[in-house]
Amino acid sequence: MSAAVTISIDAMGGDAAPDMVVEGVRMAHERLPHVRYLMFGDASRIEPLLARFPEIRGVCTIHHTEESVSMEAKPSQVLRQGRKSSMWLAVEAVQKGEAAGIVSAGNTGALMAVSKFVLRMLPGIDRPAIAGMFPTVKGETLMLDLGANVDCNSNNLVEFAVMGEVYARAVLGLEKPSIGLLNVGSEDMKGNDAVKAAAAALRDSHLPISFYGFVEGNDICGGTVDVVVTDGFTGNIALKTAEGTVKLYSTFLKEGFQSSLLAKFGYLFARHAINKVKVRTDPRRYNGAMFLGLNGIAVKSHGGTDAFGFANAVGVAVELVTHGYNDRIRKEFDRLKPAEVSPSQLAAGTR
C-alpha cells in the first residue's frame, strides 16, 4: 500500500470551478485512494458538491476562503492583494508542510508568481520552468520551459536541462535520458547566442548528462530525445502550435468523413480507429504542467479542462511527490557544486 500523500487544491481555479475541480478530485480518488486533499475555496459552494460524492468526503478537508484569483488578474496585483485567496492559501499549505504539493487550474501567471514568492526556489536554481509531456511517435517526451520565462540566457537553459534530466530519471524511470536543445537547425553555427552558449556548456561540462545536441521543431513529436529544452517563449508557442495542428487535422478528418455518403458510411467502420487517435492526442491526457525548480511541488492544470483532465493534473503532482523529485534535484545540485558553484557556472566552465 502506498503511504498517505496530502495534496492541496485551489478549488476556485479554472473556468468551471469549483464543480469541475471537485469532480476531478473524485476521479483522481478512484485511481489514487491513498491521497488526501485540502480544498481551499468557498465552503458554501464546495460542501454541496462533496455531498454529491460521499466517497471522497472522508479524504477531503475544506478550508473556507472568501476570495479567489480571477483569470484576468495581473500577477503583481495578486502578490499585493491575494493573500487570502484560495490559490495563495493552497500554495501556503505546501510551504507550511501541511500538503506535499498543490494543484490549481487558475491563472497561470498568478500561480507562478505566488508559488515563487511563497515556496521560493530550490537552492542553486535561478528560475523555475514549466514542464509538460508531449505524445510522440515513440512514446512521450518532456519539454520545458513552456512559458515561465520569456527571456532565457544560456545558464537558465543549462539549469532547465538538469531539472528535466532529473525528472526523466526520477519520475519517468529512464536510466540515461537524452537531452536535446531546441533550435532552428542541428549544426553548431545555427541559432541565437543563448542556445549556442548553452550547447557549448552542456557539451563541455562534467555534468553527468547525456546531451544529444540541437533538435528541431519536428523532433518534439518525433521523439528524438527524452527531454526537449527551450526558452519559455519558444516552448509556449511550440506547445500551442502543436495543439492547434492536432485540431486542424481532426477538423479536416471530420470534414473528409462528411464529404460524401460513402465517406459517412466509412466512418461507421473507421470510428474505432479514429477514436484511438483522439485518445492518444487528447490534451486532457497531458494535462498538468509542472513548475520545476521551486522548493515545493506545484502543478498547473489547464483552466479550460474538465474533471478527467484535472484528475490527471492531480496524478502528475502525486507522481512528483511519490518519486521525491525535489529531494533528487537537491541531491543532484549538491553533488554538482561541492564548492558553492552553481551548476550553470560549472557547466559554463567559469568555476
Next chain:
Amino acid sequence: MSAAVTISIDAMGGDAAPDMVVEGVRMAHERLPHVRYLMFGDASRIEPLLARFPEIRGVCTIHHTEESVSMEAKPSQVLRQGRKSSMWLAVEAVQKGEAAGIVSAGNTGALMAVSKFVLRMLPGIDRPAIAGMFPTVKGETLMLDLGANVDCNSNNLVEFAVMGEVYARAVLGLEKPSIGLLNVGSEDMKGNDAVKAAAAALRDSHLPISFYGFVEGNDICGGTVDVVVTDGFTGNIALKTAEGTVKLYSTFLKEGFQSSLLAKFGYLFARHAINKVKVRTDPRRYNGAMFLGLNGIAVKSHGGTDAFGFANAVGVAVELVTHGYNDRIRKEFDRLKPAEVSPSQLAAGTR
C-alpha cells in the same frame, strides 16, 4: 494569354537534384505554359533529363556550371568561393534582369546569403524574411519570418508586418488583411520586449495596416489572422513543430487502422476521406518559401521535396512576379516615407 515570364533555376540544389528539379519544371510547365527557364547546372546531367521531356526542351535554356553548393556548405564559405556555382549564377541572372525570379531547393543559409549579397535589399528594408503559407481551418495563413533572422528587434517585426501585409493584398488579393504578432498570450503585458514594442508601434502607427494584436501558437492553424508575424527563431520552430505534429497524427491514424481486423476493413471505406486530409495537409502543397524584402524575387524549395513540390515552388515565384510584388512593396515604402524615414522608424514614432 499571360505575358512571358523567365525564371532561373538552380538545377543542382536539393537532395534529388537535378532529376527532381527538371521533372518539377516539367510539371510546372503543364500549369504555366508561358514560363521560360534558365537552368543553371551540370549540362552533362541536365541534357539527358531534358531529352526525356521534349515538351519542355523549347522553354529551357541550359547554362552549364562546373560547381554547385553542397547542403553542408557554410554561407560564409559560399560567399567567398561559390561565385561559379549553379546557385550563385542563377541568382545573378535575376540581378542582371535576365530572369524575373530564381528558385532553388539547395542550402537555405547559402541561398539567403547569396541572394542578399547579389540582389541587395529593397530600399528602406533592413532585413529579408522567409515567408510561407500554412493551411488553416478557414483557408490559408501567411507566416513570416520562418528562419532568416534568429534575432529580431521590434523594427524588424514591424517591417515584416508591412511586407506580409503587402503580400496578402498584392498576391492573395485580400482587401484588408489582418496582421497578428505571435506571442505567448494575448494581453498587452505578455511577451518579450521586441514583441511588446512592435505591438505598440503597429497599434499607434499611421501605417494603413489592420493590426489584430497578439496571436498565440494555436491561432496559426486556427486561421485567426491572414498574416502571422514572428522572429525567425520562433517561426522556424513553429513551422517544424506543426509539420512534426501532422506526421504524428497520421502515424497514429495508420496504427489505429492496423490495430484490428475491423479497423482494417474500415480503412477500405474511409480511405477516400483520409486521402483528402493528406492532400490538404501535404507539405508539398505549401512548398516554396519566399525571401521577402530583397531587390529581386527568390524562392526556396524544401531540399527533400519531389517534383510536385518543386513545381509548386516555381508557381510561388511566378505568382510573385506576375503580381509585381516587389513594385508594390517599393511603392508602399515610398508612400510611407515622404521624408526619408524608414517605415519602422515611422511606426515607432521616432520621426
